[in-house]
Amino acid sequence: MEAPPALRRRPGRPPKRIDDRLDTREALVRCGTEVLTEKGFAATGIDEVLRRVGVPKGSFYHYFDNKEAFGRAVIDQYAAYFARKLNRCFFDASRPPLARVQAFVDDACGGMARYEFRRGCLIGNLGQEMAVLPEAYRARLEEVFEDWQARLAACLHEARKAGEIAPHADCEALAAFFWIGWEGAVLRAKLARSEAPLRQFAAGFLAGLPR
Numbered sequence: 362m363e364a365p366p367a368l369r370r371r372p373g374r375p376p377k378r379i380d381d382r383l384d385t386r387e388a389l390v391r392c393g394t395e396v397l398t399e400k401g402f403a404a405t406g407i408d409e410v411l412r413r414v415g416v417p418k419g420s421f422y423h424y425f426d427n428k429e430a431f432g433r434a435v436i437d438q439y440a441a442y443f444a445r446k447l448n449r450c451f452f453d454a455s456r457p458p459l460a461r462v463q464a465f466v467d468d469a470c471g472g473m474a475r476y477e478f479r480r481g482c483l484i485g486n487l488g489q490e491m492a493v494l495p496e497a498y499r500a501r502l503e504e505v506f507e508d509w510q511a512r513l514a515a516c517l518h519e520a521r522k523a524g525e526i527a528p529h530a531d532c533e534a535l536a537a538f539f540w541i542g543w544e545g546a547v548l549r550a551k552l553a554r555s556e557a558p559l560r561q562f563a564a565g566f567l568a569g570l571p572r
Contacts, residue, residue, distance in 0.1 A: 386424045388414045393435040398480040402432055403493045429495045439483045440505045451516035458520035466563040470556040478554040485544040510536040527571035539566055
């Protein structure tokens with residue numbers, strides 16, 4: 362999945378570079394991803410993002426009409442980033458298909474531990490906040506989950522072809538089941554500040570695959 366094109370720039374404060382790698386819009390979206398992943402949409406104010414990035418409010422409104430538009434950009438950026446991560450894991454031809462699933466789990470455990478289990482899944486976090494989010498987010502969040510399911514289903518189809526799972530296995534249904542359970546495991550890992558829920562769910566999923 363390709364990252365979405367940048368929003369058209371509007372009149373306002375001109376762009377500047379925050380460092381040698383990021384311009385202002387990129388820095389705002391990246392910071393928004395970090396903050397929303399930790400705190401959620403409702404608890405995150407634009408002023409907090411601006412303070413972290415170190416830019417004035419005029420720079421924000423140069424790129425985004427409002428917080429809702431900013432949130433959409435953050436969702437799109439996160440979806441593109443996570444799709445690349447899934448591709449690296451699920452389509453790694455150097456590993457057997459089910460080992461790729463385990464590699465994803467290992468990578469996720471390491472990522473959550475790196476941030477001391479303060480951060481979870483942005484898409485899952487926003488889904489839990491849907492009652493207070495713009496209604497337009499609902500379809501986009503579901504679209505992202507469906508994309509992740511399709512990528513895992515493709516990996517499971519390879520596992521079926523390789524004889525790792527039974528010929529009658531419903532790869533699409535199994536992929537949907539995985540993500541439903543995985544999001545719950547991520548939430549529990551944040552609560553417990555431990556990778557154990559992730560490991561437990563993944564082990565149960567892999568053990569329960571039809572052989």
